[in-house]
Amino acid sequence: MTPSPCLIPKGPFSLAETLDSGQVFHFTEGHGEWVGAWDHQLLVLHQSLSGVEVRVGDPEAAAHFLALDHDLDRLYATWPTDPLSVGALAQCRGIRILRQPLWECTATFITSAQKQVAHIRAISLALRTRHGRMVGLWDAQPIHAYPSPALLATLPESELRAVGLGYRAPLLLAAARAFAEDQIDTRIILNGTKEEALAECLKIPGVGVKVANCILLFAVGRMDAIPIDVWIRRVLEQYRPQGRQRTTGAEAFLRGKFGPHAGYVQQYLYHYLRKTFGRRGAWEAFKLGHGNPRRAPSRRNRSITEPT
DNA sequence: TTCCAGGCTGCCT
């Protein structure tokens, strides 16, 4: 048996952390091998001491997908120096922003609204298994691609609700239809200016500002895109407790604070905070100890910090 | 059991 091609990343790389950092939701691990699909291609990857072994799949496609060309040492040289960003870098060193296919990235993040990662993963795998094209077998298990827009558009809403999509079912259907009927100009999303691309993303049903930025960061590779989710909003509360958290001003603030590769900082912070404070109440406890108490807790959380 | 999770949409001021 010929040895697998070995890819050498530019700077640090952690395959496991990258594939498990909330960018993609369908890769599975067994015996040190990560198995999944990139578009319609089976990928089996293993991290060795010298690099990344591509045991199944096109090495060039794998290197592109894993963004092994991103010069992380150079990126770390200009990393923000505030305590949270430094802590995030210490824990997430080697995580890369992947280059995902546009449609499956879009569809996956439409289904992610108000869902925990475990559930997003379950939905993603169910959609692939039930409706995606099989791209190969690994360890006697079939691996599936994400179903195409044209195929998803033909499914009844009840079928999407059956995999647990809930109110997101009609949104995903409408998005699939919009893609299948060429109502979305993907050239603008991929090659337009930031503003043009964002506006085109917002035409997609079920896509708001947060998901649009996920698309720009994880599929288009725009490192200046900053998805602001609940975790990043918590970071904002620490940095500017008197400011508004929901407006576009928040994004401008983060861009100024995190620099041109703000998307990378965002991803590290997201992963770091979720892993460190993901337990119920852990973030509230952290804030009581170290955080800034000036801002009153939101109505949503009030019962936690102010028991009646 | 209750709470809340990587939001979007439509409607309100």
Next chain:
DNA sequence: AGGCAGCCTGGA
């Protein structure tokens, strides 16, 4: 412009 309720489901 910005705030808010409602929406489905399942994990902790």
